[in-house]
Amino acid sequence: MTVKPGTYPSAEKLFIAEEWERRGLPDRRDTKLLAQSADVGIWYTESSSKRDVPTWLPPFGDGRALYRGFDVRKLQAVLETGLDVPVGAAFFASGDRDKAWEYPLMREIAAMLVLDQTRCERSYVLERSGATSARGADLNPYPVEYKDGDWTVRTRFERGYGTRTFLDEQMYGHWIPGDARAALLGVVIGGPHSAVRELLSALPGLVDLLDD
16 A cells, blocks of 8 residues: 555654653644545544644645535545545645634544645636636636636635635645645544544444553
8 A cells, every 4th residue: 555645654753652651841742543445544632622633643744734614514525536536626724733723613523634735726716807817727627607806716715605705715725736645645534542442333344443
């Protein structure tokens, strides 16, 4: 099995984390690898609180990630396709895991995608109103448009869905051309251990489901 860069911690990173824990230092492993779906790890933390954001999670090593909170009831679709939205659809995600961990707002079990940012694109392009193009950009992937001041925003978000203002889309709007499953680095789940284990046990294709 080919392992995606950063999906799992290196032996060196594990050693350092274990040494810090042995010394009682604050940098700690606050998640555990609970299950795997092919080349994607499912990481578990006992807390689902929006204020208790896990830190030990992909990507382990170099590289930047995008994080997206999602409804855990869509976990099977995530493991199959890489996202909780239809293939090619726009979605909100953030490089700030604290922000992503806040969503969805109402949940008993928290769930968060970890995506390879290098495989993601912004959900929009901009063109000055009256201009003939957006700096030569291919506008075909952005079929919907709306106005924001002197700018025309071409977007993949459906009309009336996703963004209330351009600022929302500018900060968080993304989409994944091609295979979204290839962009998925990991899934983080937080909540009562028994509830999470019950959830995972009902999903096909998982391996290495670990006991405490």
